[in-house]
Amino acid sequence: MSKATQTINALETPTDLEQDGVHEICEELRLLLADVFGLYVKTKNFHWHMSGRHFRDYHLLLDEHADQIFAMTDDIAERARKIGGTTLHSIGEIAKYQRLKDNNREFVAPKDMLEELLADNQKLTQYFRSTHEVCEKHNDVATASLIEVWIDQTERRTWFLFETVRELQ
Numbered sequence: 288m289s290k291a292t293q294t295i296n297a298l299e300t301p302t303d304l305e306q307d308g309v310h311e312i313c314e315e316l317r318l319l320l321a322d323v324f325g326l327y328v329k330t331k332n333f334h335w336h337m338s339g340r341h342f343r344d345y346h347l348l349l350d351e352h353a354d355q356i357f358a359m360t361d362d363i364a365e366r367a368r369k370i371g372g373t374t375l376h377s378i379g380e381i382a383k384y385q386r387l388k389d390n391n392r393e394f395v396a397p398k399d400m401l402e403e404l405l406a407d408n409q410k411l412t413q414y415f416r417s418t419h420e421v422c423e424k425h426n427d428v429a430t431a432s433l434i435e436v437w438i439d440q441t442e443r444r445t446w447f448l449f450e451t452v453r454e455l456q
Contacts, residue, residue, distance in 0.1 A: 300371040308425030313372030315418040316430070320363045320375050321384035322414060326407055327356040329390055333400040345397055348451065352404070352444050359437055366430050387411065398455045405448040412441045 302309060334349035364374040375381055387407050395403070415438045422431040 300369060302370045304370055304425060304427055306371075308427065309371050311421055312370065312418075312425060312427055312430060313367045313374070315421050316363055316367045316372070317374060317380075318384050318386065319414060319418055320360060320367075321381045322387045322411055323356055323359050323363060324375075324381045325385040325387045325389065326404075326411060327353055327360070329387070329407065330356060330404060332390065333395065333404065336395065337397060337400070339397045341397065345401070345451070348447065349400075349404075352447075355440055355444070359440075362433060366433060370427065370430070386414065398452065401448050401452045401455070405445060405452055408441050408445040408448060412438055412445065415441065 304312075330349050330353040334346060334353055337346045337349065339345075367374040375384070387410060390403060415434050419431050419434045419438070422428075422434065
């Protein structure tokens with residue numbers, strides 16, 4: 288047995304899910320994890336660079352959102368491992384798989400920050416729903432259940448951002 292095969296076998300976890308299902312679900316979880324990491328960094332970026340009249344409120348809101356987003360990362364990665372898959376290994380892989388776009392501009396107005404995070408959270412909800420469908424197809428009720436919680440959290444962030452941005456119209 289080759290060293291690479293031994294390494295892969297060492298990471299296998301017993302599951303009653305079909306191997307093709309594990310592979311497809313883990314591919315989806317890898318994408319989600321990359322997006323969640325990207326959204327976390329963007330939210331912290333905007334938190335750190337917030338300015339203006341509502342600085343305190345927006346700064347605290349984004350800090351709360353970032354904490355909630357970061358809390359998802361370990362659960363997503365561990366879920367992939369629990370069913371016998373692997374997950375992200377590096378920042379390079381995050382960049383390779385993330386679908387949500389970074390924002391590297393030197394200055395972003397507070398309203399633009401909030402609108403961008405609103406749109407990103409809406410996209411993340413769509414990605415969660417898509418992954419949920421894959422989990423249902425392969426009868427992975429545990430991952431689907433976790434995703435339902437993450438959808439609820441993401442919809443709450445979307446709601447708060449929407450109401451905050453609407454105030455700025």
